[in-house]
Amino acid sequence: MRLALVLPGGVDRSGTDRVIPARLWLLERLARRHDVHVFALGQDDAPGEWDLLGARVHDVGSAPRKLRRLLACFGAQHAVARFDVVHAFFGWAGAYAALLGWRHRLPVVYSPSGGEHVAMRDIGYGMRCTLVGRAGAAVAAAGASRVTVATPHMQRLAAARGVRAERVPLGVAVDRWPAAPLRPRDRARPARLLHVGDLRPVKDQAMLLAAARRLREAGARFTLDIVGRDTTGGALRRSADAAWLGDIVRWHGPLGRDALRTLVDEADLLLVSSRHEAGPLVVLEAAVAGVPTVGTAVGHVAEWAPDAAVAVPVGDADALARETAALLDDEPRRLALAVAAQRLALGMDADATAAAFERIYAAL
Incomplete structure (x- = not known):
């Protein structure tokens, strides 16, 4: 044709x-x-x-x-x-x-x-x-x-x-983004949280930072890697929540595929904070790499919850922090979600x- x-x-x-x-x-x-x-x-x-x-x-x-x-x-x-x-x-x-x-x-x-x-x-x-x-x-x-x-x-x-x-x-093209075996979390080190998406209002990273602050205030030990082009002129990085979190948050900007894959392979959870998503692809990429998602009830997160992802209401920082903490404290459930998510992603x-x-x- x-x-x-x-x-x-x-x-x-x-x-x-x-x-x-x-x-x-x-x-x-x-x-x-x-x-x-x-x-x-x-x-x-x-x-x-x-x-x-x-x-x-x-x-x-x-x-x-x-x-x-x-x-x-x-x-x-x-x-x-x-x-x-x-x-x-x-x-x-x-x-x-x-x-x-x-x-x-x-x-x-x-x-x-x-x-x-x-x-x-x-x-x-x-x-x-x-x-x-x-x-x-x-x-x-x-x-x-x-x-x-x-x-x-x-x-x-x-x-x-x-x-x-x-x-x-x-x-996902598994010949270019191959599947990885599931990796149990090392509880001796801080959890590795990952967010991928350009910094812009529809992705609602302001809510993400608010959730991260609540999570840290509750005593969780973690780092948060944020990958994406900044369209806000640095406003998010200058926000009160970002300042409070300090070097817990690592701002990477846009990354090439190899560098992104390294971060995904090191992550324990992917976090999605968007107000709207048609997908997003990163949920599938994380799943193929054995990383489950906690995020707002949009796109694939809404589709896969509750068996292969954890969904929270759009805009609800408290819920995102609470569900992230709960999953980090429940390794069998985190791995079960990862298994289910990987199976779904490889099937599509x-x-x-x-x-x-x-x-x-x-x-x-």
Whole structure:
């Protein structure tokens, strides 16, 4: 098949910087069996083209008249050989894909992967915060032949907007992120807690720090590694909770895959504090590495609780601290959660993701 993937970015020519691993793993697998072209909506400021993992990337750039360049670039490639399916990830990519589908009479698969169905106006997050965003989300859904999401949590959000979505998790490539045997916690040393996510309001790291402070005040011994790009201008690091915690918290910034894997392998628990998640992938990555998650009831955490994760209410720092402490004090339960989570994550790996999408493409 000849496939056109429409993405907002995450496909840098380096294959390592400014990438979304789950999309690359899918891209790599599809390109083994199909002619895959990626239309990126602003990976770089200027338009460009390159090969990546067996696919051809056409970046239309982020400068003005992006849509015009996308239509022209797609049209030129479609004239060379007809595309069979257009597949878009994220809301505005889905809206642009809908226009391509209507213009060229092609089926479109749309995979909302973020805040397409939410409106968190207090932090300006979600397409439904604005009239333009709501219109874009509506166009994306209206132009789709099939809609897929990664979790039941996202299915429920889509259904509330009248969109029927089927579940296709975006899994981990175990050839690049291999499974690890479970590791009992060394109770003689402080617990190793890990959080992975860019520092921004929807990830609610302010709540994470508040929970960490409560956990320390209750007498728990731990370190907290925080990995992610800081979009707050250092505000979180200057907060009262961060100052109180001091060197208990280790701020790493963005890390490469090898450095991140080292931290995951050393962790006893992954903590998720987000107000909204479509996934996140890091829950699956931690599970593959034998690390269970305590987090807010979003995405995979909500899906897996209570047997393979521990879920707490969104925004509840007391609950996050309490459940983290309880799990650190119950090693048999922590290991049981790790076993269940690893089994689930390996059952929805990147090979399963690619196969599921190929079945959808073939049915269109």
